[in-house]
Amino acid sequence: MMALTSVEKRVLDSMDRKGLVDAILDLVSIESVGGAETPAQRWVMTLMEEVGLEVDSWQLDFKELAKHPGHSTEVDRSSGLGVVGRMGTGLAEDGLIYNGHVDVVPPGIRERWSSPPFEPQVREGKVFGRGAVDMKAGLCSAIFAAKAIKNAGVTLKTPLMIQSVIGEEDGGVGTLAAIMRGYKARGAVVMEPTSLQVVTTGAGCQNFRIRVAGKAAHGALRGEGVSAIEKSIVILSALDSFEGKRNRKKHPLIPGELPFPICVGKISGGEWASSVSEGVLIEGRYGILPGEGLLAAREAFEDALEKASLG
């Protein structure tokens, strides 16, 4: 590690660590599950203003965003805010972006949490609560980094822009909106948790929905129907072997046994225990290789499913 310059040391010494932990606890306690991010975004705006950042905020135009080829979303939103806090003078293009999201995924089965997911606690120097790691701590850290720079009396020659975005967990509509608003820079740091590793590339992903059809019948005569649940097993097994194939290639910058996973996260089907199910919905996340391209990845996915359906 390089030695710190005196300016860097001054900034680090100005870090408000207690304020940072308090901020994380406050933000985690706001239940900003995907689609309900506005109170969290307003809280971030207030914090940015207190820190002394210039804040740009705007209502997202979801209709306009949906036209973009990179658009992807799962949650139906009627409204949502974009928030960018800025410090430093000069052209944005010469600056640096910090990007963090406020949305969190649902907390799952409450009984399995050691403490309530939206009542964060500090235990043994760690914050516990839904979204603490992914990524409210990261977002707050960026803002407190800006605060430390301010408090140290350091002036930046190029702008630092902190983007607080929504919808990261379901396709990234908030970051897309920031790009479309004109936020481009020389570099960007995404505040995702990486176990403190610097990560310079990442797998892509796309969420998917698969509808499996069946034919209803009374369960007592189930041979007269076609079970969509039974057919779903064919689809799940096809996804499993497709995943295996795609993960044979390794990427030098993406570690792990399964760098491009296919995760089936949700399944639901059937209306009645005693009826043959006439429909199943499968929802999941499809890992994409760097440089593969969305269209090629989609085609490969659809091909694999088509073969399974015919086979």
Add this chain to the structure above:
Amino acid sequence: MMALTSVEKRVLDSMDRKGLVDAILDLVSIESVGGAETPAQRWVMTLMEEVGLEVDSWQLDFKELAKHPGHSTEVDRSSGLGVVGRMGTGLAEDGLIYNGHVDVVPPGIRERWSSPPFEPQVREGKVFGRGAVDMKAGLCSAIFAAKAIKNAGVTLKTPLMIQSVIGEEDGGVGTLAAIMRGYKARGAVVMEPTSLQVVTTGAGCQNFRIRVAGKAAHGALRGEGVSAIEKSIVILSALDSFEGKRNRKKHPLIPGELPFPICVGKISGGEWASSVSEGVLIEGRYGILPGEGLLAAREAFEDALEKASLG
């Protein structure tokens, strides 16, 4: 077929066929999905009174019913009616019971119906609508049979008791309630559709719920979790081979390739497309052999699942 006696002929000639079809249409148009049977039961009471039957009706005591070893239910009910119409003098034990249910299963995907499920239609001599066959036509036929006997001026020496029951589709709580109310007879005719075959025995069944546990993780790191959806495939496949084993034995009075089916009617699990699912609920119907006994059947089922879970 034996020749009809003059009395039988007189009764048949008194059959109000148009009234019967109208009654079926009226009853089908009442959306008596399991748990919402009371309007249909009140309608049946009124019809029975018009026909001239003595009507016994009572509120079901679900707490009391739940204590019975033969109790089984899937739908949460806060209230429900028992309805029995009676004609003829003499001891009930010497009489005959007609048993029919008013509850229907949900209609499934509306778009697949050629006409709305609760707006019945007569087409080519058949009634189309949810529950027309199973079994509002049967129940109405029993009441109109009683009406024909009345209209023909025939007096029965032993009682005819028509039971209109609820909850047949989810375990038979209504028939259990009628038995517990004291309705026993020399014989009973259940008005279930059998393609006009006389059926003197039937497979039993029990509904089941299986909870499959997993361990949550982000979909991008799905190897760190345990997918309850993936584990469910093991369970589904175990149920499939267990069903195969049980259907090797045939029963002389129960025809078909699959006399004792196991139908998985519903599956649901996972909260988010991009999360490893930590729980799946599987619901279905388990066919039971005549004379097998509920306890033995349950044990066999639980054994099969236990082996699959360990294997």
